[in-house]
Each structure stands twice: as C-alpha cells, then as structure tokens.
C-alpha cells in the first residue's frame with residue numbers, strides 16, 4: 001500500500017493527516033479506491049507528571065509546554081488527589097493557605113497558592129512564577145495580594161487544554177494520582193487516567209487492601225468510562241508493595257515498569273527484586289494460571305524539571321484521542337522506553353517479531369525474555385530491620401528461574417517463536433555499550449509488552 005515510502009519513513013511522519021492524504025493519493029493513482037482501515041502510528045507520551053497543582057515545581061503551563069515542545073504527543077497532568085477543576089480553593093496535597101477573608105476572591109475560580117518567601121519542596125516561589133512570566137508574558141499569571149500575601153492562580157484543565165491541545169498533534173488527557181498509605185509508611189499510589197473525579201487520601205493496614213479498595217472505588221465511580229488504572233512505582237520508596245499483591249489482584253493489568261528510573265527512595269536491597277523482576281514474577285504466575293498478563297508502562301513522574309526525563313511510553317493507535325490511546329494501552333499495544341524506539345512489534349499468536357527504529361549508529365541487541373513452565377514459583381522472605389538507609393520491611397525474594405533470557409539477537413531485527421515449555425515472551429532492545437546494565441536500568445533501551 002505504501003509504495004515509494006518505507007514504513008519507517010511513514011512512521012516518522014509527524015502529521016498523521018498529511019500521511020493519510022498521501023495514502024489516499026497513492027490509492028487514487030493506482031486505481032484502488034477501496035476503503036482501508038486507518039493506518040496506525042506511534043505516539044509518544046507521559047501519563048504521570050506533577051506541577052504546582054500539587055507538589056511539582058513548575059506552574060502547570062510551564063510543565064505542559066515543556067512536553068509539547070519536546071516531541072511528546074500526549075500527557076496526563078496527574079497531581080496528587082486533585083483534579084484541575086474550576087472550583088475555587090486554597091488547599092490541596094501538602095498545602096493549605098486560605099485567605100483571612102474571601103472578599104478579594106469574589107467571582108474567582110480555580111486553585112490559588114501563596115508565594116512562599118523561602119524555597120523548599122513543594123513551595124511556590126517568586127522564581128517559579130517569574131520563569132512562567134518570562135515564557136508566556138506578564139498577563140499569563142494572575143495574582144491577588146491580600147494582607148501582604150500574594151496569591152497566584154493555577155490554570156484549570158479546561159484553560160490549559162484550550163491553550164495547548166491541538167488535534168492530531170498534542171493531546172491532554174485528564175487524570176490524577178490517587179495517593180494512599182499504610183501506618184508503617186508503605187505508600188501505595190495509583191494513577192487514574194482519563195477521569196475527572198477524585199478520591200481523598202486512602203489509608204489501610206496493608207498495601208494490598210489499598211490496591212483492592214482503590215480498584216473497587218474506581219469501578220464504582222467510573223463504571224463504563226474508558227479509563228486506565230495504573231499501579232505506580234512498586235519499589236518507591238522501599239518495597240512498598242510486592243509481586244504477591246498483584247498476583248492476588250489479577251484485575252490490575254497495568255503497572256509502572258519504569259518510573260523515571262527511580263529505584264526507590266533508598267538503595268534497592270541486594271537480594272530484592274527490581275521492577276523488571278517484579279513484572280516477570282507476576283506474569284509467570286498469570287501465564288501459568290491462564291490469566292491476562294500485566295502490562296508495563298514507562299513514565300517520568302517528574303516533580304522537578306531540572307533534568308531530562310528518564311522514561312516514557314509510545315502507543316500505537318490510528319488517532320491521537322483519549323479513547324483510542326486508552327484502548328490501545330489496555331490492549332497492550334505500546335512499549336516503554338528510556339531512549340530507544342521500536343519500529344515494529346508484531347505477535348501472531350506464536351512468534352514475536354520486532355524491529356528497532358535505528359536513529360543513530362549501533363550496535364544494537366534484542367533480548368527475548370520470558371519464563372519456562374517448570375519455573376520455581378516459591379519465594380522466601382527477607383526481613384530487613386530499620387536502618388539509616390531503609391525502613392523496616394519484609395521483602396519477597398524469588399527464584400532466578402523467573403525472567404530468563406530465551407534468546408539474544410545481535411542486530412536490529414529479530415523474532416522468537418514460543419516453544420512448548422515457554423509461558424510468555426517479551427522483547428527488550430538495547431544499544432550495546434560498555435557498562436551495559438543487564439536489566440531495566442540499561443540505557444538507552446525499550447521494552448515490549450509480554451505475549452503468550
């Protein structure tokens with residue numbers, strides 16, 4: 001169908017509309033007028049990020065503009081337990097600054113935050129306001145001063161969408177980060193994506209209870225809506241929930257494989273799992289029990305924007321729309337990346353074939369990973385006492401027979417055919433360099449979803 005243009009060039013075309021017109025012209029020229037299914041293409045995005053609506057550093061428009069001007073097609077501004085609605089308010093996650101009287105805010109809308117005289121996380125400072133004024137002009141930021149305190153208005157989602165969204169080019173998906181925790185300090189965070197209603201902070205005795213209750217609240221509140229439930233950063237801050245929790249909750253289909261490369265607030269335990277192992281432990285069990293596999297997303301979860309993001313996801317869809325992207329992610333048609341791109345990922349029920357989108361000189365390697373049917377599912381518990389470098393935790397330790405290399409291809413194209421004793425297969429592509437890490441910390445790399 002795409003004569004005279006390689007698939008790779010086609011995928012790189014930035015304007016889907018232009019590409020569609022080109023295809024139509026080709027069809028017309030060749031006399032084939034038949035209607036074909038719309039061509040799918042890859043869209044790069046980030047579904048986990050913060051700004052001053054909760055505890056992120058920049059004002060919302062500064063943060064969103066960053067993604068729009070750095071090659072992203074879609075984002076979800078996912079602040080903690082808050083949606084960027086028009087309701088007038090003065091408090092949120094980590095701050096509460098109501099004015100002594102509301103007279104000055106008569107008829108006003110949205111969230112207002114006080115400029116702090118001193119810096120520190122997650123305060124709003126004059127320097128943060130100034131960087132936005134510098135970028136968008138002095139009329140871009142609204143302030144009201146009461147009793148010597150200056151309040152700054154945060155733009156609501158509706159205004160941000162009007163300012164930044166462009167059909168076919170840049171999409172803003174509503175959502176938020178549902179934040180909860182246990183009495184011992186274990187934190188359980190979940191992103192609800194493509195929703196606008198928010199639950200308050202949730203506390204329960206165990207991470208599993210929080211995940212279970214949060215899932216049920218989502219089903220109750222959002223019902224038939226097209227939304228995603230993303231279980232965030234299992235390793236942050238320090239083994240906050242375990243693969244056993246997602247084995248117990250097979251309804252959870254999506255987790256953060258790569259949360260901006262964050263290993264946790266503390267050093268990972270030498271025997272403890274890392275996110276890629278977490279993924280394989282859950283999927284070995286699910287495949288062995290004929291359940292749907294867990295999908296792995298990459299996000300940057302940035303609060304400070306001082307350094308470049310270390311993770312994102314690329315989704316294959318026919319159109320840049322929230323409904324289409326949510327459906328594609330739910331179907332597993334995406335990959336997580338920290339620097340490399342797949343040109344092609346195809347699974348025909350037996351063989352997984354991948355091709356690397358080569359943008360700079362290699363060498364490249366494709367690792368096909370999975371778990372065999374005779375793997376050892378047993379786990380042992382390591383009890384870690386509270387120390388200077390970590391809180392007290394029980395860590396599940398799993399066998400080396402989970403998540404093994406099934407085949408290695410040196411090059412940019414390869415395929416793997418499932419054998420009778422394989423439970424599933426996934427592909428990890430890396431650029432070969434000295435000091436290459438063997439797991440999710442390798443960089444640049446990208447991770448396909450698992451297939452069975």
Ligand SMILES: [Zn+2]
Nearest residue numbers: 177189232233
């Ligand atoms: Zn979080």
Ligand SMILES: [Zn+2]
Nearest residue numbers: 048050177301
């Ligand atoms: Zn977050």
